[in-house]
Amino acid sequence: MSDLDAFRAETRAWLEANCPADMREPIRGDDDVCWGGRNCQFKSEGQRLWLERMGAKGWTVPEWPAEYGGGGLSRAEARVLAEEMKRIKARSPLSSFGIWMLGPALLKYGNEAQKKEHLPRIARGEIRWCQGYSEPGAGSDLASLRTSAEDMGDHYLVNGSKVWTSYADKADWIFCLVRTDPAAPKHLGISFLLFDMASPGVSTSPIKLISGSSPFCQTFFDNVKVPKENLMGTAGKGWEIAKYLLTHERDMIGGSDSTGGGQRDSVSNIAKRLIGLDAAILADTALRTDIARHEINALAFSLTMERVMAETKSGQGTGALSSMLKYYGTELNKERMQLLMSIRGSDGLTWEGEEKGDGDLARSWLRSRANSIEGGTSEVQLNIIAKRVLDLPGA
């Protein structure tokens, strides 16, 4: 038995023994997703235990080093863990911007004290993070941000406002882009600060979206004191960290779906169930053509994700592809949601109803429209490809 086979056997046994039964059921709604944090309201004892057990093994972040609370697994072992979790349909124990976004940047740019302080707490789901990037006046042109952090000797004094801070009202800490040098060129005056959302002077206000839900907030900073040791990397070099982190965010959004995780059913399977077949052909032939075209692109896209990963692993990588994956993946997801709305017809337009789940599709469709805006719009991704991959001249 190879080491990997032995690891698989151990992992399988451990998961069987430790994954609570209700954590093997499909995710039905937003409240089934565990985000951790100081004020986490666990939906069930199973959810709490699952996070505690996985966090203790570092398997919420299988490939992070064990010294920082990670699982210390190799890429191959992490794949085995993912496969074994999928086999028993185990839910992800923790959804976390700390894991997806801040963690990789902390590992690369954080100092030892910062890594030791923050990474284990992220891994165990003890601290929930939010992202302070966009501002009311700085969207696609993020580098024009104006939230200021004035050097007061032993601390920075932060003033300004961030927008689209996901779950800021529920987050414990924020990683935040601030301007430390107002005189420097716009990309060079930016720094990357970490601070506690419980600090005096921080307030949040939810933003209601077209989908009716409000995962986003506007966040205000009024003379917030942030200790100097909370600066990550070098003052004035925050833009480099911001870009590195955005690459991870893009990969996350490009490869994600807005329907709440788990295995997605294909558009054609859903169409077959709801519309039915006529002589082995989807009963709506015009829609069938649109669905087939979408599925060709979806298949070719997932093969491209597979190829890009294989190329990166083997060193054949063409590089700068995260913009392509973000652009194409989000456009495809929007198209998928529109097709699902078409398949459902007028029933998909239900907003509030007697049945549980009424309005879910419409909300997911509306939410998906943001996919190609957040994390850099599709147009910004095309700009990046034109500039970095195609080397086209600047306008």
Next chain:
Amino acid sequence: MPLILTDDQLMIRDSADGFFNSEAPVAQHRALRDAADPVGFNRDVWAKMAEMGFTGVLVPEAHGGADMGHVAAGIIMEAMGKNLSAAPMLSTAVLGATALKHGTPEQQAKYLPLIAQGAHLLALAADEAARHKPAHIATTATPSGNGFKLNGSKGFVLDGAAADTLIVAARTSGDTNDSAGITLFLVNPKADGVKIDRRSMVDSRGTARVTLNDVQVDGADVLGSVGEGHAILEKVLDAGRACLAAEMLGLSGTAFTMTVDYLKQREQFGQKIGSFQALQHRAAHLFCEVELARSATLKALQALDEGSDRAPMYVSLAKAKAGEVAILATNEGVQMHGGIGMTDEYDIGFFMKRARAAQETFGDAAFHSDRIARTLGY
């Protein structure tokens, strides 16, 4: 199998790119077109392709081939697509070799070594409908003597005018659109009753109309079993479709590169036109589309090498996606070149013509979308 080229395949790619770049560049395609060459390719290049092992890429080693598999065949076709190199690679080395692997030991021993040596050309005479429809075979094969008598007409036979042997699909039973009852025959184009008319096509490739009038064939010239030719034909077509996807991927890549280069040179309104966002976004989108076509094509070729049950689905995915992208890349190429793109003197138009022909060959994107939907049960 990881979805990347192996080290051996990377070497084949480098040697194929180098070979076609120097031996059969676009300038040669232009010269053949200008000369209205009767076969539409250069026989010296074909001989050198045999020396390189390209012609025997799908021929087993036991029959003198290099037996490198479909991924390698696709790599060669992609390199040909990049340079618009004309050669009977598809008709003989892909379609012919795949068909003959279903032949009797005698047929294999006779033809496969000749294919590997580049000494014998084959052409598939199957399609009859102008829009690809593999089961639509009205050509008849009626029992006669110790074999059959063939009657019918094939409108779009690739390399039909150059072929030494035709692989003819004819109906031994059933109705015109039945998949059962089709039989494949090896036919000598010089036999009595065979008429070959070269057609001048938009892509300047050597294509012929083949008319069969009481052509007598021997029982020993049946390829595969009588009445069961459709299954072989599907395998032959799938190998061809995947390789056409690879060719279209190659020509899309060159059309794209030519276009991006042009955007960096051409100045209007006092600046490079590549600095205009309206064009940058179209070029960036096209880049993504070519990447998707590349993934789908490689997957199809790998699935054929693995003998996967899902190979037909992946082949249709590749043919549909690469076809759509080739049309997009060449349409955008001509548009972004502006007026010069419309001139015969400039090469981009050749790519558009070849893209159209390759897209139509063995099923366009619409045909393969339908095939994928059927495979997935809708």
